[in-house]
Amino acid sequence: MEQLVYESPRSVHELAYCLRNADQNTYLLSGGTDLVIKLRKLGVHAGRIIDMTRLEALNYIKIEDGCIRIGANTTFADISRNEELRRYATCLAEAAAQVGSQQIRNTARMAGNVANSSPRGDSIPALLALDAKAGILNGKGEITYKKMDELVVGIGKNTLQKDEAIVEFLIPCPDESHRSTFGKFGRESHRTSVVISHINIAAVIILDKQGTLVKSARVVIGSAAPVPYRAEAAEKALTDNAAGLARLNAFVDALQKHVIESIHGNKRYENKIDGIAGLGYSVYDRLFTSQPAGGAE
Template identity: 40%
Template structure:
């Protein structure tokens, strides 16, 4: 007999107990914006749904222990407008501000964005770019931390076990020699799924001393473009640098989707993204 069981924990202890009692498939619901679509497409008629929305202690954004810490129940709209995030993780705030529509941002969570592991997710490239981690709790109440890029395995695939849930996102705080930026291109200016997105983080003094370039919607998961990073590292800021960087981006598209019909479009689209990110960073 098909049956869906709904659990609505009101605090961390109740969540732990619900995770510990799971037998069979479970689904963690935070904002639910992705899950409703998944239910319809995958014909989900049985399993346990654990709804996190009643756990108010997971709704926070704080600066602590040299991290920006974001609770798993914090809405993407709140993240996009938060001054702590804007100051210490600007590319994350920018990515959050571009997620879907106002209605989606008011419901969706960043932890859910990571766990859903869409190849077109906006928040994942920004988080990976800054070396973010997630704090994970299991049904025994044990906690561990993993890098976001290790949790996201592929299209709608994550590394979480059946009795595990993301409870917090941790973004390292760096000094003011670092700058980050995010931009995306989609089919519409709002309510859009990314056709291509990118996050860049740089440390600049006399030259670019450190760099991270993360591209999304160009494969099964957001990935680090080492050829683009090599084009920027230890270089002085000038027009020649920007031209070379954009050429490497086009080459990255060729390498990533050599036989896809979208290659021609994405070779041009990534140049537009590069222009916007260059304006923000330099």
């Protein structure tokens, strides 16, 4: 008889044990905001569900050895409110605050967002801009770390194996003066009143001691291509350190060129070109004028 078996590990050790026998009919469940829809759509009535939400050991945000560690069982609501993230990984806290509605943020986890690997996922550009890694546990109990561009490789595609689960995220904690921000442009659903990204951007800059020159920048555009990508020309525009308006215009121009290249002349996506320009101006403003720099004191 077909049946859906439910497992609820309470420790990382138990999770590894559950993962040991995982196959193509095994599903990891976090907040369920994507998975439940997917299982309904596919008409899945049999298999194994491994529920990650009872794993209290994976519900944390902490700074350790110069890294911010976020456990896989941490909700977007907790990420959006965390003071340390707001200071050291502002773009991630801002992205988390813009995922769905409060109800979604109270249940959805970042691990599920990354594993779902949607081009519209809001956390992935922020994690890539922050040079984050995901800690991945396998059925043998081993943990390996992968950068976002090694993990998310296509629309709904990632390099996770069936016996693997994301257990945490690791973000290098900047010890220099830095700023970061996230912005998204999208269409509001009338039914749910949430904004799903039509295009989004995450940017991180490291400033010199005086807080004026940009030493390095990571700018990521999401939702324009199958996977979020580094906008290198836009990064260069920020680090060229031209005077104010020239730098702003060069930045926005570069962003638009990246998006034009990504959409390959598809008229359906032309509004992404205007969208990225609008986002470019507001992101620039938050990076250079309206945000206090965070970092080591």
